[in-house]
Amino acid sequence: MHGIESRKKTYVEAVVDIDPDGRQRPLAIYWGDGRCFVVDRVLESRRAASMKVGGHGIRYTVEICGRTKHLWHSDDGRWYVEEIVPGNAGAL
Amino acid sequence: MPDRDVLHSDINCCYAQIECQARPELRGKPVVVGGDEEARHGIVLAKNLIAKRAGVKTAMALWEARKACPGLVVVPPDYRLYMDVSRRAREIYYDYTDRVEPFGPDEAWLDVTGTRRCLGLSPAEIAREVSERMVAELGISVSVGVSWNKIFAKFGSDYKKPDAVTVITRENYREVVWQAPVRDLLYVGPATERKLHSSGIDTIGQLACASDELLRNRLGKMGFVLRGFARGQDATEVKPYDRDAADVMREIKSYGNGLTAPRDICDPQSAKAYVWMLAESVAQRMREGRARARTVSVGARAADDLCTRSRQCKLPVATDVTLEVARAAWGLLRELEPLDASHPLRGIHVRASDLEPADADLQASLFDPLPRRTEMRELDASVDDLRRRYGNKCVVWGAQLVDEGAASVDAKADNTVHPVSFFHS
Numbered sequence: 001m002h003g004i005e006s007r008k009k010t011y012v013e014a015v016v017d018i019d020p021d022g023r024q025r026p027l028a029i030y031w032g033d034g035r036c037f038v039v040d041r042v043l044e045s046r047r048a049a050s051m052k053v054g055g056h057g058i059r060y061t062v063e064i065c066g067r068t069k070h071l072w073h074s075d076d077g078r079w080y081v082e083e084i085v086p087g088n089a090g091a092l
Numbered sequence: 093m094p095d096r097d098v099l100h101s102d103i104n105c106c107y108a109q110i111e112c113q114a115r116p117e118l119r120g121k122p123v124v125v126g127g128d129e130e131a132r133h134g135i136v137l138a139k140n141l142i143a144k145r146a147g148v149k150t151a152m153a154l155w156e157a158r159k160a161c162p163g164l165v166v167v168p169p170d171y172r173l174y175m176d177v178s179r180r181a182r183e184i185y186y187d188y189t190d191r192v193e194p195f196g197p198d199e200a201w202l203d204v205t206g207t208r209r210c211l212g213l214s215p216a217e218i219a220r221e222v223s224e225r226m227v228a229e230l231g232i233s234v235s236v237g238v239s240w241n242k243i244f245a246k247f248g249s250d251y252k253k254p255d256a257v258t259v260i261t262r263e264n265y266r267e268v269v270w271q272a273p274v275r276d277l278l279y280v281g282p283a284t285e286r287k288l289h290s291s292g293i294d295t296i297g298q299l300a301c302a303s304d305e306l307l308r309n310r311l312g313k314m315g316f317v318l319r320g321f322a323r324g325q326d327a328t329e330v331k332p333y334d335r336d337a338a339d340v341m342r343e344i345k346s347y348g349n350g351l352t353a354p355r356d357i358c359d360p361q362s363a364k365a366y367v368w369m370l371a372e373s374v375a376q377r378m379r380e381g382r383a384r385a386r387t388v389s390v391g392a393r394a395a396d397d398l399c400t401r402s403r404q405c406k407l408p409v410a411t412d413v414t415l416e417v418a419r420a421a422w423g424l425l426r427e428l429e430p431l432d433a434s435h436p437l438r439g440i441h442v443r444a445s446d447l448e449p450a451d452a453d454l455q456a457s458l459f460d461p462l463p464r465r466t467e468m469r470e471l472d473a474s475v476d477d478l479r480r481r482y483g484n485k486c487v488v489w490g491a492q493l494v495d496e497g498a499a500s501v502d503a504k505a506d507n508t509v510h511p512v513s514f515f516h517s
Contacts, residue, residue: 049228049230049231050231052116053116054113054115054116055114056180056229075176
């Protein structure tokens with residue numbers, strides 16, 4: 001049985017391309033353990049709130065390693081993700 | 093003249109909702125945003141729905157709130173976050189109209205009369221879209237009222253909460269608005285409600301049908317204004333918001349600043365420190381607003397009965413000089429109250445009014461009590477410049493240093509300008 005998972009706000013280091021009009025496009029993010037995840041595609045960007053971990057900003061829907069993920073650029077300039085926190089395996 | 097389309101948007105339980113959105117661990121718990129108990133600002137500033145249902149009320153002391161609701165979570169206010177969300181909310185409103193009039197950080201009127209032609213959306217559709225975008229983009233819910241005037245639009249946003257749109261039309265207002273208690277009408281507070289009740293008026297509909305004689309006798313001119321509100325006759329415009337001035341475009345009538353001291357004020361030196369600090373904040377804001385004042389007033393709140401007594405004086409010459417405002421305020425306070433331990437003060441307020449433009453011609457007085465006015469103005473300008481660069485606390489008057497509490501407070505930065513009266517033109 002899957003454990004109950006929750007989410008937590010995790011700030012990440014992001015590599016971003018900024019065009020002459022100031023529009024930003026994330027290219028890659030660095031995880032806390034040093035791993036680099038390249039953003040294959042940006043599917044959408046829009047202003048949105050994160051109800052799972054709180055806060056709001058520009059939400060980028062991106063493809064990383066074939067999976068669709070959300071990456072937030074908050075109004076204070078930081079980038080964050082909704083990191084999955086797995087529950088105890090087999091917990092009811 | 094065709095009817096206007098006016099919306100009133102109200103962020104439900106504003107501060108508390110913003111905190112719960114930013115911190116998911118608070119959701120599902122009774123939460124209040126509370127002032128600093130140690131600085132004696134320990135009251136409920138905002139509560140969420142769960143706390144409200146448990147009987148917690150805004151402005152209640154925190155100890156009372158905890159008693160009413162065991163398990164209450166109290167979080168300190170984060171005004172920067174609330175102002176940011178308030179600004180973001182206004183940006184959503186601006187997508188539909190340029191005529192947005194904020195009424196505090198959590199409410200705003202929108203005049204969308206011309207929007208139907210531009211966007212092809214009805215006012216109710218705009219209200220629903222605004223409501224959906226607030227949830228999607230900011231994670232907060234609003235109640236929106238739609239009507240042809242500001243009063244009924246505000247009534248509508250209060251009518252159903254949370255997260256609702258209420259439309260008040262010429263066809264339904266008698267059924268929706270007129271059946272409601274008279275207290276639900278904007279600017280009917282407890283005192284007016286009591287006066288109206290003693291005359292047999294308990295609903296908005298009864299107020300709308302009240303005679304001239306009754307209104308004149310019981311409420312004076314205000315009675316006719318309120319009856320006009322009740323009839324949907326309010327024609328006040330939705331005033332546009334000047335984003336550069338961070339204020340609704342209206343004439344400022346006064347500059348005031350007040351505070352509750354962390355410890356009761358029991359001696360003249362401490363009182364003087366606070367008066368100097370408040371007077372300086374008022375004078376600095378006047379200079380930034382390019383205004384001078386002819387009248388200075390002071391209010392003192394007694395620690396024993398919490399009653400406020402005030403006095404004012406007219407200055408011989410209009411001024412924006414800190415020293416002049418401070419001396420006038422200090423003189424008034426000394427006349428008002430004996431400043432000793434037998435008459436402790438809880439709070440002080442300083443206000444400058446009777447304003448004129450700073451560049452208006454000045455009628456000099458032969459008996460000018462401050463002959464070195466030019467030097468004092470230059471001193472003020474230098475201090476203002478230093479504070480702009482290094483912060484408000486980089487330079488303080490010596491009088492302030494006498495009291496530890498006064499020295500630590502930044503009266504200008506901490507000053508909150510509350511919504512100006514609906515009647516302020």
